[in-house]
Amino acid sequence: MLETVLDNVGGLSKRHTPESLRALLLARSTRRPDGCLIVQGYGTQRGVHQKIAGRAWAHIVAYAVFVGPVDPTLKVDHTCGVKDCVEPTHLRQISHAENCRTRVQAPTCRNGHERELDPATGRLRRQCRRCNADAQQRWRIRQAAERAASLTPQGMAESKARWDAR
Ligand SMILES: [Zn+2]
Ligand SMILES: [Zn+2]
Numbered sequence: 001m002l003e004t005v006l007d008n009v010g011g012l013s014k015r016h017t018p019e020s021l022r023a024l025l026l027a028r029s030t031r032r033p034d035g036c037l038i039v040q041g042y043g044t045q046r047g048v049h050q051k052i053a054g055r056a057w058a059h060i061v062a063y064a065v066f067v068g069p070v071d072p073t074l075k076v077d078h079t080c081g082v083k084d085c086v087e088p089t090h091l092r093q094i095s096h097a098e099n100c101r102t103r104v105q106a107p108t109c110r111n112g113h114e115r116e117l118d119p120a121t122g123r124l125r126r127q128c129r130r131c132n133a134d135a136q137q138r139w140r141i142r143q144a145a146e147r148a149a150s151l152t153p154q155g156m157a158e159s160k161a162r163w164d165a166r
Helices: 018-027 058-067 096-101 129-149 153-165
Strands: 029-031 037-039 075-078 091-094
Touching: 018 029, 018 058, 037 058, 058 075, 058 091, 129 153
Parallel strands: none
Antiparallel strands: 029 037, 075 091
């Protein structure tokens, strides 16, 4: 079989050619003042990846027919961050690792605790253990205070004594 730019585009219905897809994409898109070319795929949801020409992702089709063959080991990424944009100059192929790296991680949590490295992913943990522990402590104190407030003066004193004894 002859290799074509459409080889690695999944979900395309057979009758399409690069020419028909270029025409289809342009017919279904609108240029925005910021330069994005917004495609309207099937379904009513906007601002998300769009499907066209069967069950194919519009941004992947656009990459193939306007930029070149799709490398199936890489991801088609939007430099503009607009998921329903098919402007060829806003599309590029990057590896999954590169995709992760572009999202910079802060070395500390928002309370200044140093973040832990997750050995499974090589990334910093999203959750801060110390913040979690602090939050749980605050929750326990609040629970105890609420319980105490609903008790009789005597019960309140007992509850306080129990709490203080901890
Ligand atoms: Zn764009
Ligand atoms: Zn923290």
